[in-house]
Structure formats: structure tokens, C-alpha cells
Amino acid sequence: MKLKNNTVALDSTDLRILNALQENARQTYTAIGKSLGMAHSTVYDRIKRMERHGIIKEYTAVIDTEKAGAKNIIAIMTIFTDPKESDKVAEKLCQAPQILEIYTSLSEELLIIAKVVAENQESLHEFIASSVAPLPGVSKIRTSMITKKFKETRFLIANNPKKLTFIKETSNKIGENKR
Amino acid sequence: MNEKMKSRILRTLPREKAFYFFTSIGNYTGESAVSFKEFIDKINEVNVKSLEFHLYRGDFEKWTAETLEDQELAREIGKLRGKNYSGAILKRHLYNTVVERYSQLSKTF
Numbered sequence: 001m002k003l004k005n006n007t008v009a010l011d012s013t014d015l016r017i018l019n020a021l022q023e024n025a026r027q028t029y030t031a032i033g034k035s036l037g038m039a040h041s042t043v044y045d046r047i048k049r050m051e052r053h054g055i056i057k058e059y060t061a062v063i064d065t066e067k068a069g070a071k072n073i074i075a076i077m078t079i080f081t082d083p084k085e086s087d088k089v090a091e092k093l094c095q096a097p098q099i100l101e102i103y104t105s106l107s108e109e110l111l112i113i114a115k116v117v118a119e120n121q122e123s124l125h126e127f128i129a130s131s132v133a134p135l136p137g138v139s140k141i142r143t144s145m146i147t148k149k150f151k152e153t154r155f156l157i158a159n160n161p162k163k164l165t166f167i168k169e170t171s172n173k174i175g176e177n178k179r
Numbered sequence: 180m181n182e183k184m185k186s187r188i189l190r191t192l193p194r195e196k197a198f199y200f201f202t203s204i205g206n207y208t209g210e211s212a213v214s215f216k217e218f219i220d221k222i223n224e225v226n227v228k229s230l231e232f233h234l235y236r237g238d239f240e241k242w243t244a245e246t247l248e249d250q251e252l253a254r255e256i257g258k259l260r261g262k263n264y265s266g267a268i269l270k271r272h273l274y275n276t277v278v279e280r281y282s283q284l285s286k287t288f
Contacts, residue, residue, distance in 0.1 A: 075205060125204045133199040133207045143205025 008053050013038065017046050018056070018157040025059045072117050074100075075124055077132070078142045079112040085137020086110050092135055098127050121145070185284045188249045189215050198242045200229045215247060215281060222274050227266055230273060234260055239273075252280045 010018070013036075020032045029047070033040040050056045065072065081089050086104055090112050093099050101115040118124035128141060197211040198218060210225050212218040222230065233239050237260070244253035255276050264272055 077205060080209075121204050125201070128205045128207065129199050129201065130195075133201075133211070134195045134197065136194070138207070140209040141205065141207035145204070 008055060010050075010055070013042070014046055014050065015157055017043055018050070021047070021056070022154070022156050022158070072119060073121065073124060074146045075116045075118070076144050076146065077114045077116050077128065079114065079132065079138055080140040080142075081110060081112060082137040082139060083110045085135075086112060089135050089137050093132065096127070096131060098124075098131075116143075180284075184248075188247050188252075188284055192246065196246050198238075198246070200225045200233070202226060202228045202232055215249070215277075215284070218247075219274070219277050219281060222270065222277060227270050230270055231265055234269065234273065249280070249284075252277065255280060 016036050017032060020027060020035060027035075029040040029043040033043045036043070047056065079089065090102055090104055093102055093112070093114060098116050098118055099114050100117055103113045105111045105113055116124065116127070118127060124143070124145075128143065132138060132141060191214045194211075194213065197213045198221075200208045200210040200212075200221060202208055208225055208229055210221050210229075212221045234256070237257075239256045240253045240260070243249050243256060256273070259269070259272055259276060262272075
């Protein structure tokens with residue numbers, strides 16, 4: 001891993017370790033080292049460095065909420081805003097537990113796109129009417145409720161490792177490593 | 180009703196207490212009303228789909244009773260709900276109901 005122009009470039013060893021972690025983050029350093037043909041101490045050092053630089057942000061569990069019995073509804077909300085207020089609206093919405101993901105997008109006009117969770121349609125509407133529509137700068141909202149999921153995945157290092165570079169000053173809150 | 184109560188019903192509300200017009204669950208039109216007077220104007224302006232959506236959910240009754248604090252107007256709007264009006268007819272009846280109440284409140288005010 002080399003530091004260049006305030007970015008962290010990853011070498012092929014780092015990428016192979018990341019790929020192994022994305023397949024199974026509960027593997028031991030020894031198991032990763034064995035599968036990749038390197039010493040467990042190398043694996044340990046590389047992982048710790050990537051944690052320090054915020055490249056590995058956290059270790060978490062991916063839960064199938066449907067199997068866990070959650071009956072929530074998910075919706076995609078598109079918020080049309082005054083461009084001057086857009087970041088403030090997005091930052092405010094980040095504080096709401098109902099917002100799962102939030103992005104700004106520049107197409108013909110500046111939009112905020114958010115994934116929202118709610119117990120039912122009524123609580124979704126209540127949240128949008130009382131907490132989103134009143135925010136200064138919000139000019140219109142379009143909401144689509146998700147009825148069926150065909151695919152959900154995360155970006156995997158294995159998808160395109162050659163093009164990856166990371167900013168050095170990324171957030172670096174590391175979850176407990178319980179491997 | 181005393182003048183103080185009338186004055187309270189006709190006051191301008193803070194933005195977070197406004198009535199926000201939607202056409203369906205989560206679909207906000209961008210129109211809102213922060214006072215009784217503005218509520219009248221918006222009834223005339225918004226898409227009738229929005230009026231149908233809110234009337235049959237009881238949103239107008241709830242807002243007029245709990246936020247504007249005008250129980251009389253809430254009752255009158257509630258009566259419209261039982262008549263199953265839709266489209267332009269609903270808009271006309273709702274508009275007339277609200278304007279009539281506004282006249283009563285502002286006459287002696």
C-alpha cells in the first residue's frame with residue numbers, strides 16, 4: 001500500500017485480502033493467509049493499516065429482514081429542492097432513522113434520492129408530511145414504494161480491482177473486529 | 180365565539196404547522212398553506228386529486244380541528260366526506276364551505 005498525492009493506492013495483496021474479507025469477514029488471519037499463500041502476520045498488518053486509513057470501515061452482519069420477521073415497507077423518495085438548500089436538506093434527513101441511504105443527484109435539476117423504511121404506508125406518509133415536506137428548500141416530493149426486490153448486493157472488490165483508489169482522509173470509524 | 184378565538188383561528192402558523200398538499204402517499208405537490216386565508220387560495224389552486232386524497236383520509240378535518248383549532252369548520256368538512264363528492268364538484272363544495280366559514284370569522288373580526 002503506497003501513499004501518493006494524499007490517496008491510498010492498494011496493491012494486489014491488499015485487494016486479495018479485501019476480496020477474502022468481503023466473501024467472509026469472520027475468517028481468521030490464519031485462514032486468509034493460508035488461502036492466499038501468505039503469512040498471517042502479513043494479513044494482520046495489511047488489515048490493520050486498511051482499518052487505520054478508513055478503507056475498511058466496519059465489520060457488520062447482513063440480515064435478511066424478511067426472514068427475521070420484519071414487515072416494514074421500503075420506498076424510494078425523490079426530493080426536488082432549491083439547489084442552495086439541497087445539502088442542508090440532505091444533512092437534516094441523515095439524522096432521521098427512517099432514512100437508510102441518501103444521495104444527491106444532478107440531472108436536469110438537483111435532486112435528493114433517499115431510501116426510506118417505515119412500518120406501514122401511513123407511517124411513511126406521516127414521516128414525509130411532517131419531517132420532509134416542511135424542510136426549507138423542498139419544492140416537491142415523489143415517492144415510490146418498493147413492491148418486489150430482484151437484486152440487492154454490495155460493491156465487491158472482485159468486480160473491478162484495477163480501478164480502485166481511495167482518498168486517504170476517509171471516515172475511519174472501525175467496528176469491533178471479532179474475528 | 181369571542182374575538183380572541185377568531186383571531187387565533189385566522190393567525191399565520193409557523194411553517195412546520197402548515198398544511199402540506201399531497202396527491203397520494205408520499206407525493207408532495209409543493210403547495211402548502213400557513214393560514215386559513217392561504218388554505219382557501221390553495222383549495223382553488225391545487226389539483227383536485229390532492230383534495231380527494233386529503234378529504235377522504237380526514238386530513239382536512241384533522242388539520243382544521245387540531246392546528247387551526249376551528250372545530251366548526253372541521254365538522255362542516257366532515258359532512259362533505261359523507262357525500263362522496265369528487266372532481267370539480269368536490270372542489271366547489273369544499274371551497275364554498277371554507278369561504279363561508281372564513282366570512283363568518285372575519286365579518287365581526
